[in-house]
Amino acid sequence: MKLDLLTALFVFMLAAFLGLDIIRRVSRLLHTPLMSLTNAISSIAVIGAIIIAGEAHDTLSTVLGALAVFASTTNLVSGYLITDRMLRMFKRREAPKS
Amino acid sequence: MKLDLLTALFVFMLAAFLGLDIIRRVSRLLHTPLMSLTNAISSIAVIGAIIIAGEAHDTLSTVLGALAVFASTTNLVSGYLITDRMLRMFKRREAPKS
Amino acid sequence: MTPETIAEICYLAAAPCFILALRWMSQPDTARRSVAAGVTGMILAVGGTLLHPEIVTYKWIAIAAAAGIALGIPLARVPLTAVPERTGLSQAFGGFAAGLVGIAKYYLWLGEGQLTSFRMAVIALEVILGCLTATGGLMAAGKLAEKITTRPVTYAGQNIVSFVLLTLAIGLGGWLVVDPAQSWAFPIIIGLALIFGVLLILPIGGADMPTVISFLNSYAGLSAVAMGFVLENKLLIAAGALDGASGFVLSIIMCKAMNRSVTNVLFGAFGSVQTAAKVAEQRTVKSATATDAAELLTNADSVVIIPGYGMAVAQAQHRVRDLYDQLTKRGVDVKFAVHPVAGRMPGHMNVLLAEADIPYDRLVEMDDINPEMPQVSVALVIGANDVVNPAARTDEKSPIYGMPIIDADKSHTVLAIKRSMNPGFAGIDNELYYANNTLMLFGDAKQVIGDVVKAVTGEGGH
């Protein structure tokens, strides 16, 4: 699906404004999990990698693609797992044991 | 410049989220000027009207277009003027006369 | 670079202007910039559009624009009490414009046989939204200007009727998508939408119009979005979405502050019981003279002024300012407690007080003032009624039960200015006026406060 430069910039502009507003409202308590959550989200790069690895057009691109898939899957998995791990701790605050 | 449905929806989605976040943060003091400001902004419809009135393709469309230009220009002008008028009042608060 | 590209670049630059305009409304000191930003955005957008090669003549554009400006300037000069009507009118115009563009596009594409089913669908959406906003906005404005009865006009099965109309319009739209040949159906859609707009507003009481208006605000925004889909224009979509969101959020805020559900506002025919009150007239109330009031106020250490719709009606804000000056000069600590839905628009009181040069740092929000009320010597209620009605706290059966109010009754003494014992918007009686610590000052707010100020200065002597 074609996406011309100006539309792409338009999307970028909107998303950037949205990001700034959202992050400013993130609770100070959660800045560490926030960092790992954004890591996890940035592993969205995987969708670019998948296509290149899957096209298997030539060895070079396949190898590069596969490496990229590997790298971003690592981020994806570890990012979400560790964020979840941290947030669970906060979640349990609801009913403090003491 | 072609804009396919899905991209259009994407833009809408981002702008809607952004709108919700921004408006929630508008000061209660300014809700009345906010209403007139959004009126003014919604007069953006004028850009659609202009083309139709300008194409002068046939009488019907020209008349409709011209009417649309008229209606939205009214909004544009009155919207910004009255918003400005109201905001000036607040602005002067900086150094209360008393 | 083709003119289209330049136009697109202008649109790309215009969008952030609108975003910033709205963001800067987050506080009064940045707010002034908002208008500048918004205007810049408009100039970019219009400028870019005028470059479009499709435009063969500027004649009609110029004429129409001139007319628009001619009407727009006086419309911006209305007194602030008329702002709600103006807003309603402007929603109507917005919807009207969107509708007209949709109609024009329909016939253009129909003629050129370029009416894809996608285009048909979005046009139907645009036209329906546009038209109902147009008539709805006019109705709302009419009710607010009291040109149309502010009473809810209700009849049996009215919600069903409106619903049927709408579904019919949408249904026809759907049919046209499937079978565009049936172009005769298009005018019917327009008609149905226009009628629906009227029926939507008829059953709603005049006092609910502000809420309705901000709903219409979001419809107007959405019709701009629909236009954006029709014309494949990102800027229209983005700007429309921002407006839509704004109207939506404001309506929710208002409903919350009135403790009423959205459906109750839109279909509840609120205020149809406007007459229920009178009965209580019999009961005795203590009333006071301007001199008594002046006495009380000057000897108080803290005064909280609670303005309401009555202050707007009486245009009393400037007198209030005088009173504020006199009292502060005499070392009385004067605050203003502004209820989120005092008056008839969100932020209504704030604008009026601002107009009268009352520093906005003296305006305190409901939640911040209520804890202090028990320590307050005098609560001066100026044409406010529902927003200080204790029934909201105490009386389960009251229509406003649960609505957060300003606890004027908790202060040592209450001074209430109104013209009669008539109820306010909610049409219900107010215990506050019968309380032992309440003194009534009957009369038009402007008049009464004028007298009080005289009395004060008279005493204070200078």
Place this chain on the structure above:
Amino acid sequence: MTPETIAEICYLAAAPCFILALRWMSQPDTARRSVAAGVTGMILAVGGTLLHPEIVTYKWIAIAAAAGIALGIPLARVPLTAVPERTGLSQAFGGFAAGLVGIAKYYLWLGEGQLTSFRMAVIALEVILGCLTATGGLMAAGKLAEKITTRPVTYAGQNIVSFVLLTLAIGLGGWLVVDPAQSWAFPIIIGLALIFGVLLILPIGGADMPTVISFLNSYAGLSAVAMGFVLENKLLIAAGALDGASGFVLSIIMCKAMNRSVTNVLFGAFGSVQTAAKVAEQRTVKSATATDAAELLTNADSVVIIPGYGMAVAQAQHRVRDLYDQLTKRGVDVKFAVHPVAGRMPGHMNVLLAEADIPYDRLVEMDDINPEMPQVSVALVIGANDVVNPAARTDEKSPIYGMPIIDADKSHTVLAIKRSMNPGFAGIDNELYYANNTLMLFGDAKQVIGDVVKAVTGEGGH
């Protein structure tokens, strides 16, 4: 519907998931949903992508993904003190992936002769951003794990060198846009970007790594955006922009809380003076035993615990929890004052305390606790140093002058736990430890607090 369309629909659905994931982080109770939302978004995005017809074999994808999962799971099991390193590593991987995709695309399009100048430009951008993030992230992780010297490695004209490298890389990129024939230049760009990443981090002190990491976070986001431009993919652009914004905002928050400019963090070679302190060793400090401390704490009516990096190093949070339990059981009001940059990551202390089951409503932010400090009986400083250093308020020449701190010194008595008189991250001496109302408890935080708890329970007896 073509697979592409389905994919696009998935992308359209994925974006709001990511947005919601981030919005729900605004408070702990909604935050749990964040992960679910994020994962849903990923599943949609990946699922949609796998439908793409270009994909001829899933073999390599599957193998690579399996390997990624195999590495990812252990990486998520690291102790919380290692979270900063992990984050740095993950930035590196992110940049790495973006860079590789860019490189692959370059050669693919070069081969097929589809390398338009626009594509060339965005690829250059993507590759430069990706590569410098990759090496930069690795360096940062290395410094945080203290595998690489945490000291700023500085040499004359280093900023110039780095700057030249970067401009060279960009320049070559520009040249390729103009004359794509020069494909030999592409590998050089890659090399330059990689080296630049290293040089960017070398001169920055280990303690500034957290700030650096969140800058890298925004670079990683931006390289995803660039990839979005290359692959003409809206979702990549939107998600990348969200990350970019997040990293940016966090770095600004950190710099503000340290009262340092962004440039000072990136080029200030902060902490190169790590040795400046020692001199003061001579001066006398009062030190106390665990029993004295227990005495003081149990008899206090209010205790504010101020944790710092030392608590993280010592992994003392669970002992702190025991102390908290014992004291509250004895009716002492215990609060935790968390400085925004206490520890080595934003929110570092909050996570550790949360891990130890300390209710987060006991955590008070700096601005809220400072007014109360003068009424506090005991301030227990656990491995915190810079964030309680009065020099920030008093000593104009101090490198941390102007940094907002927690006013531990204003409390009646200060108990400070640390192993020695060594300075903290800022490498400066701390007057607090020499104050008359300060008692030092020397030793490893975990150890010391353990003893104190024993002493307390010993007394309290049960």
